[in-house]
Amino acid sequence: MRLATWNVNSLKARLERVEAWLSAASPDVLCLQETKMADDAFPALALGALGYEGVHHGQGRWNGVAILSRIGITDVVHGFADGGPPDDEARLLTARCGTAVVVTAYAPNGRAVGHEQFHYKLAWFERLAAHLDAVADPSEEVVVCGDLNIAPEDRDVWDVEAIHGATHITDEERARFQRLLDWGLVDAFRRCYPDDDRLFTWWDYRAGNFHKHKGMRIDHVLVSEPLAERLSWSLVDRNARKGTGPSDHAPLLIEVEPEAVPA
DNA sequence: ATGGTAGAGCATCTA
Secondary structure, three states, X not given: OEEEEEEOOOHHHHHHHHHHHHHHHOXXXXXXXXXXXXXXXXXXXXXXXXXXXXXXXXXXOOOOEEEEEOOOOEEEEEOOOOOOOOOOOOOEEEEEEOOEEEEEEEOOOOOOOOOHHHHHHHHHHHHHHHHHHHHOOOOOOEEEEEEOOOOOOHHHEOOOOOOOOOOOOOHHHHHHHHHHHHHHEEEHHHHHOOOOOOOOOEEOOHHHOOXXXXXXXXXXXXXXXXXXXXXXXXXXXXXXXXXXXXXXXXXXXXXXXXXXXXX
């Protein structure tokens, strides 16, 4: 199974690039974040023409997440299944694709440490942990992916001193990321590149940061052990961040070998 | 120089 996650920063503005990328990269599952559209604007026909079924959880101007799959989509859950009230913001979508439970997430940015939105971010990760308990078990095939808006380590940031005191790198946020790993998930990209620093998935549009390689690794694919033990490779497609009209995020892919079938 | 760009939608808000 080939699975990818991509914060597209508006699916409407990025549809042609998404279509071209699907054809070139040929993922079985593509999780999207920041679609910035309402459910009735989701381009199901255009994506269906490429062989992908899609489910979308949106609200209009902001946020919005989707799962595209050519290996089936069932058991769709919009938002949190933790028993709490509905989230005001469309940031979470869960579905079964083939044999895997796939959770796609667009975590809150946090804006500034101590800001109301920062507390919302921390609480949002608490709910995500409870959501995982409700929809999946780490002994099965589970993928939690998306723009988590956390750089797990200092080496996942271009210059940690330059953003000292900012969001994405605080101990509180990193503890929430670690909690996902403790639940039974493996950071697939880091497992493939244990010794490489400054490999990023996002670069600010401003000040030519992409070309200066000033970015962060804030998009992640976390997989349960049954998938991690069959993980073949992972990569960030930086070419998709180039050219005219890119998202500020690059797609992140993983490839998992098929489960061995006894002869 | 406390900046810069992009998207939604038409004044700002969010990132």
